[in-house]
Amino acid sequence: ADNNKVRDEKLLAVCQLLNENVEYYNWVGFYFANHENKTLHLGPYVGAETDHTVIPFGKGICGQVAESNANFVVPDVKAQDNYIACSLTVKSEIVVPLFVNGVNIGQIDIDSHVIDPFTEADERFLEFVNQEVAKLF
Numbered sequence: 001a002d003n004n005k006v007r008d009e010k011l012l013a014v015c016q017l018l019n020e021n022v023e024y025y026n027w028v029g030f031y032f033a034n035h036e037n038k039t040l041h042l043g044p045y046v047g048a049e050t051d052h053t054v055i056p057f058g059k060g061i062c063g064q065v066a067e068s069n070a071n072f073v074v075p076d077v078k079a080q081d082n083y084i085a086c087s088l089t090v091k092s093e094i095v096v097p098l099f100v101n102g103v104n105i106g107q108i109d110i111d112s113h114v115i116d117p118f119t120e121a122d123e124r125f126l127e128f129v130n131q132e133v134a135k136l137f
């Protein structure tokens with residue numbers, strides 16, 4: 001994403017709100033796509049620091065969502081072979097793409113410390129969150 005301080009502050013506030021209000025949302029962050037070189041770049045996030053600030057399309061859960069344009073719910077990260085581990089405390093993950101004018105510009109990524117917490121309600125909720133976030137772009 002291009003530099004935009006006010007927008008980044010709002011995105012961080014969204015991450016904080018989600019992290020503080022949903023017990024099983026233990027790491028919440030946005031990745032943004034660079035379609036020129038097919039990489040994702042970490043944006044605002046709340047939770048443990050991660051080494052994975054740049055992720056190639058196709059790699060890990062995030063990289064797969066960059067190509068599939070579809071939600072990816074991972075009930076148990078141990079069962080995934082194309083997965084990038086950020087922390088040993090992470091047990092499950094949900095990634096929901098962020099569309100602006102029909103283009104997949106990035107995603108919200110949420111890690112959980114519990115196994116299999118994400119339901120279709122999380123998917124619908126995070127799709128709604130991303131629709132609101134899209135209005136910032």
Ligand code: SME
Nearest residue numbers: 050060061062083084086
């Ligand atoms: N687990 C992700 C990498 C990003 S971290 O969760 C913050 C993946 O497999 O794409």
